[in-house]
Amino acid sequence: MxxxxxxxxxxxxxxxxxxxxxxxxxxxxxxxxxxxxxxxxxxxxxxxxxxxxxxxxxxxxxxxxxxxxxxxxxxxxxxxxxxxxxxxxxxxxxxxxxxxxxxxxxxxxxxxxxxxxxxxxxxxxxxxxxxxxxxxxxxxxxxxxxxxxxxxxxxxxxxxxxxxxxxxxxxxxxxDEEPAFLAHHVGSDGAGGKHVYRTGLAEQWQDIPLTGSGKLVQNGSEVYKFAVSTVPQGVEKLLAKSRMQLDDLDWFIPHSANLRMIASICERSGIPFDKTLYSLEYYGNTSAASIPLALDLGVKEGKVRAKDTLLLYGFGGGLTHAGLIIRWG
Missing domain, CATH: 3.40.47.10 (Thiolase/Chalcone synthase)
Structure with missing residues (x-):
């Protein structure tokens, strides 16, 4: 056939x-x-x-x-x-x-x-x-x-x-030519869902009472621990799947949660901080929008160019995390 x-x-x-x-x-x-x-x-x-x-x-x-x-x-x-x-x-x-x-x-x-x-x-x-x-x-x-x-x-x-x-x-x-999505890695740690949430129809997580009355509640130190341990492991898996080295990456675009957190992730991953794009300085943490905002800032500023290799990595409530290596343009 x-x-x-x-x-x-x-x-x-x-x-x-x-x-x-x-x-x-x-x-x-x-x-x-x-x-x-x-x-x-x-x-x-x-x-x-x-x-x-x-x-x-x-x-x-x-x-x-x-x-x-x-x-x-x-x-x-x-x-x-x-x-x-x-x-x-x-x-x-x-x-x-x-x-x-x-x-x-x-x-x-x-x-x-x-x-x-x-x-x-x-x-x-x-x-x-x-x-x-x-x-x-x-x-x-x-x-x-x-x-x-x-x-x-x-x-x-x-x-x-x-x-x-x-x-x-x-x-x-x-x-129809060469692939642009080169590797992916997704994961979760549902046991950590109690560390960042907002109440809805339920006001408890499993058997744990929750607070906040519909507003976001976050245990920042626990989320920090999750991100700085999980994301570097995910980066390592993405590089292995794509058969790439850190030097092959043009830009790292993580979720723009906190600059100290991003710096720690870079240090533990071995990614140079000057290869990192983020949107938090003037936009804050915009949750699901933070990665595309950072990416578009890079495009508009002429940093991200055709054929650049980008590593995107999101992490947040759930606790969820997901990363991709893509070729731009």
């Missing part, structure tokens, strides 16, 4: 959006017992963007897709599936992906939301690339967005200094 040519996937377009309103460290000094020096030393964050009261995750994601469309006018032609990754949807039971489909008047394409919190964008890319490589879809729109300000307790100085709002979008489509 004849053997068909293998199918591959690549990212062909990117867009991003952050709200116009800036919440600076100086602004936070007026709200809680903190100061700019303390925040910068511990997190690396100077500003974060905050959605307007009437602005929700669907609005952020639609704006990111519009930015993508403005830059790549033909990018939405023939899209067959929309995957949105978020844990702050506008409504509990209406996918943000469906809101995007309706806004842009796309044909009756498939649309669904995926929730892997801060690891969501890496999970969504993994899913989209797999669907394309399997021949199930030719083109998939992937959007990562969160309205973290809507679930942040601005009386809790340990969390309110971290979070901002934003969204990023990419198109993953069929590639």
């Amino acid at each position: 004849p053997v068909s040519n293998p199918l591959h996937a690549r990212i062909s377009a990117i867009g991003s959006y952050v709200p116009s309103h800036i919440l600076s460290n100086a602004d936070l000094e007026k709200m809680v017992d903190t100061n700019d020096e303390w925040i910068v030393q511990r997190t690396g964050i100077r500003e974060r963007r905050i959605a307007a009261p009437e602005q929700f995750t669907s609005h952020l994601c639609i704006a990111a897709v519009q930015n993508l469309l403005d830059r790549y006018p033909e990018s939405l032609n023939d899209v067959e599936l929309i995957i949105v990754t978020t844990h702050t949807p506008d409504l509990p039971s209406t996918p943000v992906a469906c809101m995007i489909q309706a806004h842009f008047g796309l044909p009756a394409v498939g649309a669904y939301d995926l929730n892997a919190t801060c690891a969501g964008f890496a999970y969504a890319l993994h899913t989209a690339s797999g669907l394309v490589a399997a021949g199930l879809h030719r083109k998939v729109l992937v959007v990562g967005g969160d309205s973290m300000s809507k679930i942040t307790d601005y009386t809790d100085r340990s969390t309110c200094i971290l979070f901002g709002d934003g969204a990023g979008a990419v198109v993953v489509e069929r590639e």
Whole structure:
């Protein structure tokens, strides 16, 4: 029997959006017992963007897709599936992906939301690339967005200094030449779910009572331990799967949670910090949006170029983590 040519996937377009309103460290000094020096030393964050009261995750994601469309006018032609990754949807039971489909008047394409919190964008890319490589879809729109300000307790100085709002979008489509998705690694540690959560229909995790009344609650030290041990192990597995060395990587783009955390991950992984791209300094921790925002900043600044090799790694609530090695453009 004849053997068909293998199918591959690549990212062909990117867009991003952050709200116009800036919440600076100086602004936070007026709200809680903190100061700019303390925040910068511990997190690396100077500003974060905050959605307007009437602005929700669907609005952020639609704006990111519009930015993508403005830059790549033909990018939405023939899209067959929309995957949105978020844990702050506008409504509990209406996918943000469906809101995007309706806004842009796309044909009756498939649309669904995926929730892997801060690891969501890496999970969504993994899913989209797999669907394309399997021949199930030719083109998939992937959007990562969160309205973290809507679930942040601005009386809790340990969390309110971290979070901002934003969204990023990419198109993953069929590639008939060489593969662009070179390796993947996904994992979870469900026992650690009690360390970062927000209550919903339930106010307990297994048999442990929870607090927060729908606002985000985080045990920062436990999440830190999880990230700085798990991500370096994942990086090692990705390099082994792709048969690459650290020197083969052009850029490392981790979830922009905390700059000290990223520095520790780099040190333990052996990745030079100057090869790292992040979006937290002026956008804060934007959860599922942090990786595409950092990637798009790199593209706009001319750092990320065609054929560059990128290692993306997300980690967050659940506890979830996922990494990919991709070739850009």
